[in-house]
Amino acid sequence: MRLLKLVPENTNLQFLKWRNIAMAISFLMIAGSIALVATRGLNLGVDFVGGQMVRVTFTEAPNLDDLRKRVDALGLGGSTIQQFGGPNEVTIRTSLPVGDEGASNRAATELKRAVSAGYPDAKFGSVDAVSGKVSGELFRTGTYAMVLAMIAISIYIWFRFEWQFGLGALFALFHDVSLTFGFFALTQLEFDLNIVAAVLTIIGYSLNDTIVVFDRIRENLRKYRKMEIIPILDLSLNETLARTMMTSLTMMIALLALLLWGPEVIFGFTAAMLLGIFIGTYSSVYMAAPILVWTKIGPHSFVPKDVGPVAGAERLSRRETTSEP
Amino acid sequence: MLDFPRWKIWLVALTVIVGVLFSVPSFLPERVVAQLPAAFQARINLGLDLSGGSHILLEADTSDVAKLRLETMEDTVRTEMRRNEPRISIGDISRRDGKLSFMVRDRSQVDAAVERIRALTQGAGMTGERDWNVEVVDSSTIVLTPTSSGLDAAVESAMEVATEVIRKRIDEMGTREPTIIRQGANRIVVQVPGLQNPEALKSLLGKTAKLEFKLVDASADPAELAQGRAPVGSQVLPYPTNPSGVPYIAVKRQVMISGDQLIDAQQGFDQQNNEPVVNIRFDGAGGRKFARVTTENVNRPFAIILDGTVLSAPNINEPILGGSAQISGSFTVASANELSIALRSGKLPVALTVVEERTVGPDLGADSIRKGVLAGGIATTAVLIFMIVTYGRFGVYANIALVVNIFLIVGIMAIFNATLTLPGIAGFVLTVGAAVDANVLINERIREEQRRGRGIIQTIEVGYKEASRAIFDANITNVIAAALMFYFGSGPIRGFAVVLTIGIVTSVFTAVTVSRLLVSSWLRRRPTTLTI
Numbered sequence: 082m083r084l085l086k087l088v089p090e091n092t093n094l095q096f097l098k099w100r101n102i103a104m105a106i107s108f109l110m111i112a113g114s115i116a117l118v119a120t121r122g123l124n125l126g127v128d129f130v131g132g133q134m135v136r137v138t139f140t141e142a143p144n145l146d147d148l149r150k151r152v153d154a155l156g157l158g159g160s161t162i163q164q165f166g167g168p169n170e171v172t173i174r175t176s177l178p179v180g181d182e183g184a185s186n187r188a189a190t191e192l193k194r195a196v197s198a199g200y201p202d203a204k205f206g207s208v209d210a211v212s213g214k215v216s217g218e219l220f221r222t223g224t225y226a227m228v229l230a231m232i233a234i235s236i237y238i239w240f241r242f243e244w245q246f247g248l249g250a251l252f253a254l255f256h257d258v259s260l261t262f263g264f265f266a267l268t269q270l271e272f273d274l275n276i277v278a279a280v281l282t283i284i285g286y287s288l289n290d291t292i293v294v295f296d297r298i299r300e301n302l303r304k305y306r307k308m309e310i311i312p313i314l315d316l317s318l319n320e321t322l323a324r325t326m327m328t329s330l331t332m333m334i335a336l337l338a339l340l341l342w343g344p345e346v347i348f349g350f351t352a353a354m355l356l357g358i359f360i361g362t363y364s365s366v367y368m369a370a371p372i373l374v375w376t377k378i379g380p381h382s383f384v385p386k387d388v389g390p391v392a393g394a395e396r397l398s399r400r401e402t403t404s405e406p
Numbered sequence: 407m408l409d410f411p412r413w414k415i416w417l418v419a420l421t422v423i424v425g426v427l428f429s430v431p432s433f434l435p436e437r438v439v440a441q442l443p444a445a446f447q448a449r450i451n452l453g454l455d456l457s458g459g460s461h462i463l464l465e466a467d468t469s470d471v472a473k474l475r476l477e478t479m480e481d482t483v484r485t486e487m488r489r490n491e492p493r494i495s496i497g498d499i500s501r502r503d504g505k506l507s508f509m510v511r512d513r514s515q516v517d518a519a520v521e522r523i524r525a526l527t528q529g530a531g532m533t534g535e536r537d538w539n540v541e542v543v544d545s546s547t548i549v550l551t552p553t554s555s556g557l558d559a560a561v562e563s564a565m566e567v568a569t570e571v572i573r574k575r576i577d578e579m580g581t582r583e584p585t586i587i588r589q590g591a592n593r594i595v596v597q598v599p600g601l602q603n604p605e606a607l608k609s610l611l612g613k614t615a616k617l618e619f620k621l622v623d624a625s626a627d628p629a630e631l632a633q634g635r636a637p638v639g640s641q642v643l644p645y646p647t648n649p650s651g652v653p654y655i656a657v658k659r660q661v662m663i664s665g666d667q668l669i670d671a672q673q674g675f676d677q678q679n680n681e682p683v684v685n686i687r688f689d690g691a692g693g694r695k696f697a698r699v700t701t702e703n704v705n706r707p708f709a710i711i712l713d714g715t716v717l718s719a720p721n722i723n724e725p726i727l728g729g730s731a732q733i734s735g736s737f738t739v740a741s742a743n744e745l746s747i748a749l750r751s752g753k754l755p756v757a758l759t760v761v762e763e764r765t766v767g768p769d770l771g772a773d774s775i776r777k778g779v780l781a782g783g784i785a786t787t788a789v790l791i792f793m794i795v796t797y798g799r800f801g802v803y804a805n806i807a808l809v810v811n812i813f814l815i816v817g818i819m820a821i822f823n824a825t826l827t828l829p830g831i832a833g834f835v836l837t838v839g840a841a842v843d844a845n846v847l848i849n850e851r852i853r854e855e856q857r858r859g860r861g862i863i864q865t866i867e868v869g870y871k872e873a874s875r876a877i878f879d880a881n882i883t884n885v886i887a888a889a890l891m892f893y894f895g896s897g898p899i900r901g902f903a904v905v906l907t908i909g910i911v912t913s914v915f916t917a918v919t920v921s922r923l924l925v926s927s928w929l930r931r932r933p934t935t936l937t938i
Binding site: 084085086087090091133136138185186187189190204205206207208209210211212214215219222223225226229230233234237238241274275277278281282284285286288289292293296297300320321323324327328330331332333334335336338339341342343344345346347350351354 | 455463465604605608609612759760761762763764765766767769770773774777778780781782784785788789792793795796797798828829831832833835836838839840842843846847850851853854857872875876879880882883884885886887888890891893894895896898899902903906937938
């Protein structure tokens with residue numbers, strides 16, 4: 082049986098040759114993302130800005146103008162009506178009245194009544210109502226979680242590898258997270274709590290690739306002491322290329338299935354992860370590795386200054402005799 | 407590395423069998439599971455976003471507790487000074503800036519007053535601090551300042567009572583399997599599966615249900631009342647359903663009788679006009695008190711006050727002796743029923759507000775499950791095919807590991823009674839895509855080693871060994887991310903983090919150990935060629 086090989090054997094692509102151009106593009110993308118977030122802003126969901134959101138399913142596509150009039154007549158303010166999934170499914174968002182507790186408790190009832198008055202067959206799929214206080218807390222904890230995850234993972238890599246690798250990982254993560262934010266600013270897909278979970282997942286899985294590449298770089302640095310850094314990086318990237326492509330592909334297959342056939346409610350969540358896996362694959366190659374060149378990593382980074390064998394030194398000597406470079 | 411001692415094979419097999427066994431109930435309908443032996447009834451919980459239901463977060467206003475505490479302390483101080491001989495005469499009582507201060511008229515009694523008040527304070531917290539600080543200012547004024555540990559203790563006990571009251575109210579509503587949990591210092595989470603009408607629940611939980619009976623002050627001057635001023639010893643309260651059309655009324659400050667002395671409350675109908683009412687019954691002492699007060703005040707109106715608003719102000723036509731009374735006040739059957747539940751379960755020691763509500767209808771939840779399962783099925787099939795096409799025999803091994811992994815995740819979630827949420831389904835599907843990563847790493851490494859021209863056994867051995875390190879490191883980062891998600895996330899996201907973490911652990915086990923076991927049994931047949 083002939084088996085599929087995504088990447089031909091013994092590739093010798095010179096990834097690092099393009100590192101300056103790739104870096105320039107990456108930095109442009111990061112700057113662009115930041116600019117997008119700054120100018121267009123994120124479409125923050127009720128989780129983060131407070132308010133209420135109701136998902137309604139109608140028997141047939143409703144007249145949006147009429148619906149809008151009915152909702153606006155409630156005087157709750159800040160109302161937006163959006164279609165999601167099919168044409169007869171909409172989400173209605175309004176602010177919650179501030180101060181008067183009773184009124185904010187009743188807001189959902191009033192909204193439902195107003196919609197039902199015009200469309201008796203309307204079915205209410207879900208209601209999310211979040212007060213300003215809780216949304217502020219969710220915003221804070223969400224930010225902490227993302228920042229902490231990036232730092233904690235970089236520190237872990239620093240301990241397992243060297244500080245240069247930790248820095249490379251941090252850069253790659255920063256790149257992935259910025260671009261994800263940029264994507265949400267560009268598409269104006271709703272940014273809610275689920276997206277924070279998606280970003281955290283991206284942080285975890287994007288590093289997957291980076292670590293596999295780093296692990297190979299470390300191995301090759303020990304193996305080929307005399308080789309220049311750039312050929313070592315290129316070699317390591319080529320050696321891991323097949324695996325990088327395979328894994329990214331299986332993950333993307335799974336996520337694509339979820340995006341196309343999965344629940345509409347988590348469309349944004351899945352889209353974020355799909356994009357994140359894609360960006361993460363790129364950043365492992367073009368963000369994390371070039372940092373190692375600039376921070377002047379070399380075989381010396383793994384030779385201890387004091388006595389005692391390096392972890393894996395025994396394998397190292399065995400390797401040098403058995404494998405040809 | 408490829409040698410498996412017999413005990414190890416059994417251990418792996420046992421783990422797989424146990425995991426698969428425990429996963430089975432979660433795939434079966436509830437009716438079937440109920441007939442299984444108790445040990446196999448554990449199944450995955452569905453989160454509210456899948457089963458449908460309401461999640462309501464209630465918050466108590468702690469300043470409310472502080473205010474109430476100050477009021478109670480004032481009452482206690484007044485009685486304490488009068489109760490024992492010699493009586494201590496006090497004046498200028500004020501509750502400003504959260505402190506209680508009053509003047510002792512006879513300076514020689516200041517020390518005695520301080521002593522009596524000190525006896526009222528209690529130890530609070532671990533530090534041995536009292537719940538109030540007592541000090542004398544200007545040699546005649548006594549100031550009581552609540553300490554922060556005293557206030558914390560008060561909030562704590564108020565929240566405990568509130569949680570109990572909430573539990574009673576929800577039970578009274580006949581809701582099935584509610585979850586009521588304290589969260590932080592001043593919050594309560596209420597989760598009720600399958601609830602269709604969260605509005606009724608919210609309105610019931612938002613009611614303090616402080617019921618009071620007070621005499622109406624008929625002597626009040628209407629012009630003064632309009633200004634919001636009441637005669638001494640009386641107060642103006644809102645009365646939206648006043649038949650006279652004036653939306654307020656003056657009542658005496660003194661409470662005739664309060665809802666604390668109720669033993670029952672039921673929705674009923676007025677015998678004359680057939681309007682919905684709430685019938686209440688007082689306990690023995692309350693009934694006697696009610697009889698006495700109504701006897702003394704025949705032909706005068708009294709006000710029935712709920713949470714500071716007058717519901718109705720009927721006339722006392724004759725003494726009410728049986729200890730029963732009727733609350734009327736423009737009710738519907740539903741609102742009378744709600745009030746009777748609230749009264750039966752007691753008043754909340756502190757007002758609660760809904761700060762977060764998430765309700766998912768059962769249809770949307772069922773739709774999410776259906777689509778999630780469909781997407782998961784397609785994803786799994788696609789990945790399985792892809793792995794076979796790419797790695798042949800080794801792809802089959804990876805696939806067996808993947809399928810075992812899916813059962814293990816479900817089994818472990820069932821054992822721990824973990825909750826599957828909608829993001830959790832996404833986590834599940836993602837795990838399917840990511841779980842083969844370890845096998846991809848191993849298989850690619852085997853391919854590489856094969857190119858180096860090693861023998862079959864050595865190729866595979868080195869492949870597994872070299873790949874393990876990267877597999878370990880890569881999965882640790884995912885666990886870090888998932889742990890932070892669990893720590894900072896709320897409900898559904900925690901569900902996602904749980905699935906992700908379980909999936910990471912089981913996938914390392916299946917992808918490394920299970921697949922290696924399969925490979926080693928193949929090697930035992932001494933294959934001559936290695937196609938990968």
